[in-house]
Amino acid sequence: MQVYKILSLLLEYPKPELREHWDEIRQLIPILELTSQEDQQALLDFMDWAGDLSLTEYQAHYVNTFDFTPDNALYLTHHLFAEQDRERGPALVDLSEYYKAEGFEISEGELPDYLPLVLEYVSTLTTETDVRLFLQQSAHVSDTIAKNLEKINSPYAPLLRVVQRHGRLVNIAA
Numbered sequence: 070m071q072v073y074k075i076l077s078l079l080l081e082y083p084k085p086e087l088r089e090h091w092d093e094i095r096q097l098i099p100i101l102e103l104t105s106q107e108d109q110q111a112l113l114d115f116m117d118w119a120g121d122l123s124l125t126e127y128q129a130h131y132v133n134t135f136d137f138t139p140d141n142a143l144y145l146t147h148h149l150f151a152e153q154d155r156e157r158g159p160a161l162v163d164l165s166e167y168y169k170a171e172g173f174e175i176s177e178g179e180l181p182d183y184l185p186l187v188l189e190y191v192s193t194l195t196t197e198t199d200v201r202l203f204l205q206q207s208a209h210v211s212d213t214i215a216k217n218l219e220k221i222n223s224p225y226a227p228l229l230r231v232v233q234r235h236g237r238l239v240n241i242a243a
Contacts, residue, residue, distance in 0.1 A: 071097060072104045072112075072235070073200065077188035079115060079228055080143060083127045091120060103197055108234065111227035118224040134225060140217040141225075143184040148210045184211075188232065204236030211236060 075094055078087055098104075098112045119127050135141050142148070150157040164181040168174075173190050175181055187207070194200050204211075215229035 071192070072101045072108070072231075073188045073192035075101070075112060076228060076232060077185040077192060079112070079119075080188065080225070081183075081185035082131055083119070083124065085124060088124055091116070105234075108231045111231050115224055115228055134218070134221075134223055138217075141214060141223070143214070144180055145182040145184060145187065145207050145210045147182075148213050184214075184232070201236060204232065206236075208233050208236035 075097065078094065095113070095116055098109050098116075101109060122130065135143055139147070146157045146160050150160070161181055165175065168181055168190060171190075173193060175186065179186055181187075191200050191203055194203065211229050211233040215226050215233060218226035218229060
């Protein structure tokens with residue numbers, strides 16, 4: 070499920086290590102399994118855009134897009150609950166416990182609802198049905214974030230649309 074690992078990398082804060090593997094990632098995209106041409110093109114277009122920026126410019130754009138604009142936050146529960154909602158904390162604990170039960174470790178200090186972390190977890194799942202069932206739970210949040218990003222013509226918007234498309238309802242009987 071490499072597409073989810075790639076999405077995770079492209080949606081997290083850009084680190085120098087990402088740039089070190091840029092060409093390797095680009096070469097994987099055209100051969101990704103279970104990924105439409107449209108999704109592959111969205112990934113390649115994003116990489117073309119980001120590849121034209123210096124690392125500092127890329128990082129600044131990320132911070133301006135996601136950290137300084139709450140409507141674009143990549144923390145899924147932020148969009149589900151009001152900032153001071155008492156339900157957000159238990160939801161984060163439940164998600165942390167779920168990951169723990171599944172043997173998936175969260176980096177120190179990271180919230181479990183951070184979309185790149187969610188996608189990293191999803192990349193460990195073994196069937197497309199499991200992936201879709203998991204992503205389906207947050208597809209409406211991905212749609213909300215994508216719409217917010219589209220309003221500002223963000224190059225990140227198509228990446229959120231890829232996530233949303235992969236979370237569409239799947240026929241479990243298939």
